[in-house]
Amino acid sequence: SQELEQSPQSLIVQEGKNLTINCTSSKTLYGLYWYKQKYGEGLIFLMMLQKGGEEKSHEKITAKLDEKKQQSSLHITASQPSHAGIYLCGAEYGGSQGNLIFGKGTKLSVKP
Amino acid sequence: EAQVTQNPRYLITVTGKKLTVTCSQNMNHEYMSWYRQDPGLGLRQIYYSMNVEVTDKGDVPEGYKVSRKEKRNFPLILESPSPNQTSLYFCASSYLGQPKLFFGSGTQLSVL
Numbered sequence: 481s482q483e484l485e486q487s488p489q490s491l492i493v494q495e496g497k498n499l500t501i502n503c504t505s506s507k508t509l510y511g512l513y514w515y516k517q518k519y520g521e522g523l524i525f526l527m528m529l530q531k532g533g534e535e536k537s538h539e540k541i542t543a544k545l546d547e548k549k550q551q552s553s554l555h556i557t558a559s560q561p562s563h564a565g566i567y568l569c570g571a572e573y574g575g576s577q578g579n580l581i582f583g584k585g586t587k588l589s590v591k592p
Numbered sequence: 593e594a595q596v597t598q599n600p601r602y603l604i605t606v607t608g609k610k611l612t613v614t615c616s617q618n619m620n621h622e623y624m625s626w627y628r629q630d631p632g633l634g635l636r637q638i639y640y641s642m643n644v645e646v647t648d649k650g651d652v653p654e655g656y657k658v659s660r661k662e663k664r665n666f667p668l669i670l671e672s673p674s675p676n677q678t679s680l681y682f683c684a685s686s687y688l689g690q691p692k693l694f695f696g697s698g699t700q701l702s703v704l
Binding site for chain 1: 596623625627632633634635636637640642650680682684686688689690691692693694695696697698700
């Protein structure tokens with residue numbers, strides 16, 4: 481079974497609405513990385529979380545890592561069309577030598 | 593400007609015709625990696641390298657080769673491409689032990 485599950489697979493929201501994307505790991509995370517991908521393009525690093533309970537924000541995007549370090553959420557406040565794209569979480573596990581396991585991604589569409 | 597450069601951006605080829613996708617980074621990163629992205633399967637690692645002359649298999653290495661003769665370059669070689677290798681390919685790099693990956697813009701490969 482997949483080590484890293486992302487939900488939902490896709491999301492359509494009205495501009496201005498808030499939304500949350502989840503990333504759940506089957507085992508304890510060493511680190512969790514969030515990336516955004518515009519359709520057909522490369523991934524852009526958003527945020528990195530390493531400590532249980534950690535929360536980081538950048539502009540209108542907030543990412544949290546739970547205390548047990550097995551689940552992360554990405555929250556977008558007052559969504560805009562520029563937020564549209566595919567969001568991927570990447571998990572770093574102990575002993576992984578820096579390799580990341582990626583979730584399958586969440587495709588976000590924002591309707592004007 | 594710090595970047596990962598992949599070439600070509602798009603490639604259409606026929607079964608069995610050897611091809612190379614180039615990847616170069618200008619950030620002096622030790623770690624480089626190749627991924628393929630397919631609908632419903634997400635981002636899967638093909639090969640990675642932790643330094644010059646050091647390469648290791650990822651999750652889906654069959655049908656691919658890589659080399660790391662110089663720190664900045666990490667080409668992906670398909671000796672005998674097959675249609676199931678039609679995919680979007682990404683090269684990424686980072687400092688060793690710091691998996692904040694920098695991604696190239698991707699290579700869309702179609703094998704007919």
